[in-house]
Amino acid sequence: MEYLIVRFPEAREVQVDGVPHGRTNIVLQFEAGIHDVTLGPPWNFAPLAQRVLLLNTAALDPYRVEFRILPPAAIPISPGSPP
Amino acid sequence: MTLRARLGALVLLSVVVVGCAHYPLNTPLAAGGDPAMGYRFPPMVVARPDPADEIFVCLAFSGGGTRAAAFAYGALQRLRDIDIGRGGSRRSLLDEVDCIAGISGGSFTAAYYGLFGAQTFERFYDRFLVRDIQRELALSTLNPVNLARVASPYFSRIDLAGELYDTTVFEGATYAALAKRRRPFVILHATSMANGAPFEFTQDEFDFLGSDLGSFPVGRATAASSAFPFLLSPVSLRSYPPAAGFVIPPDVARALESREVNPSRYAWARQRLDLMAGKDEKWLHLLDGGLADNIGLRSILRAYDRSGGFIAQRINAGHIKRLIVIAVNARTDPPEQLSRQERSPGLADVFLKTATVSMESLSADTIDYAINRQGEREQAQTTVRLCNQRLAGCGAELFPTFAQEIRTCFVEISFEGMPSPAREELLGLPTTFALPEDTVKRLIEVAGTLLDSSPSFQKLLRALRGEPAPGAGVGERGNCS
Secondary structure, three states, X not given: OEEEEEEOOOXXXXXEXXXXXXXXXXXXXXXXXXXXXXXXXXXXXXXXXXXXXXXOOEOOXXXXXXXXXXXXXXXXXXOOOOO | OOHHHHHHXXXXXXXXHHHHOOOOOOEEOOOOOOOOOOOOOOOOOOOOOOHHHOEEEEEEEOOOHHHHHHHHHHHHHHHHHOEOOOXXXXXXXXXXXXXXXXXXXXXXXXXXXHHHHHHHHHHHHXXXXXXXXXXXXXXXXXXXXXXXXXXXXXXXXXXXXXXXXHHHOOOOOEHHHHHHOOOOEEXXXXXXXXXXXXXXXXXXXXXXXXXXXXXXXXXXXXXXXXXXXXXXXXXXXXXXXXOOOOOOOHHHHHHOOXXXXXXXXXXXXXXXXXXXXXXXXXXEEEEEHHHOOOOOOHHHHHHHXXXXXXHHHHHHOOOOOEEEEEEEEOOOOOOOOHHHOOOOOOHHHHHHHHHHHHHOOOHHHHHHHHHHHXXXXXXXXXXXXXXXXXXXXXXXXXXXXXXXXXXXXXEEEEHHHOOOOHHHHHHOOOOOOOOOHHHHHHHHHHHHHHHHHOHHHHHHHHHHHOOOOOOOOOOOOOOOO
């Protein structure tokens, strides 16, 4: 198994390969290989999604993915649309 | 009417029947259908844990004809009788079952329980276990109308078997009826004749065929799961062009991009794409599920491993507190005759052996894999917990943790667990859809005996009831505490 942690300033749903998988800032387990990672709504985060390769991780050293909070003026109405 | 006219009418009728006889086609998915609908495990909402997920129990029923069906039925009966309720409220372990994987003979018990729940214990014994299905199928084939039908290149004995199961066992139920019962989620398995890939009767799989599982008869799915090579021909499904709006699921698409990193995930994704029709017409011919996995564990392991898997999702969300997998393995080991003869086996032996010899060769590896996967999770949790205990002692920043520390348990019951001479007697049972009633009764009883004598299972029951554990016993597997 491989391990992933999604860092975000808030507790937020994490979606991996298009389906919900727990929350930010906790350790998640996945199969080795490429995965798409994003967060659940609201869409006040960037980047919109990240593609990661999980390999040779450990529960004590999970792969780290970070999303940042967007300022209110930069929040799109829907994912990918202009603010 | 003269004899000549009668004969002429009979020939004409036969020609019409032969010409019309075609196996029932699976239906295409309607355009604009909701992709979330259909026979799938209920979707998960991270913020709203389903209490049914806390103790997550999956059963795997192996192949083995009526022997496997009766053994699986015995296991269900024992689970029904086990009370794990606390504080005076009764709750059976069977009430906690969330998914059942069924192969061949085991698929009948899995599907019947999935459809009829507690009524299984009133009806399945007479409806299936003590019937001579093989004789009924033979008689059905000898019916003059059916003789004409099986002469058609588009209709064969497996289609008659599907009709027999559909009408006399499953009461004409389709997957739409199965979908109305949310749990347990039943995964019936077959094997693609083209590439030996496992095939699961779920809407996720049917999406690749552009087909609607909802209208598909459960009896026909069990026929596919038990289409034993040489005795029965395959069940055929049509692969339609993908439904409008169908996109390849992201876990499949990403798996195709990381072949070297994870070859088994890549192979699984490749096999899903192979189901899809291209520009030319395409059919999928399905044989006995035991050819790809005769123990039925692999679909459960895929649900645990794959990012789209319903178990993986619930573990990461912290909804599962205890994961229990019980494999009911009706494997036999009859006395081997080929290695007792000097002459080389004939072509008939070679044909039969090449089709079936692989059926059990992967089961032990699959069981090892299941145990190791669960152990890996327990080990990771323990490492994080122990490190954090040390760090907490010196006021250092702690490592991030999992959403939930889960307790895992793997139990396998098989005839190997019986003492001699019952062990040898059971291991010598044939694979058939006709067993004497006393043998059926014995198999039902043996399943309960084996669960009651399994150290892992007994340890699990103590844990579920909150009883103190007397310590680890010899031969215990998994954590189960």
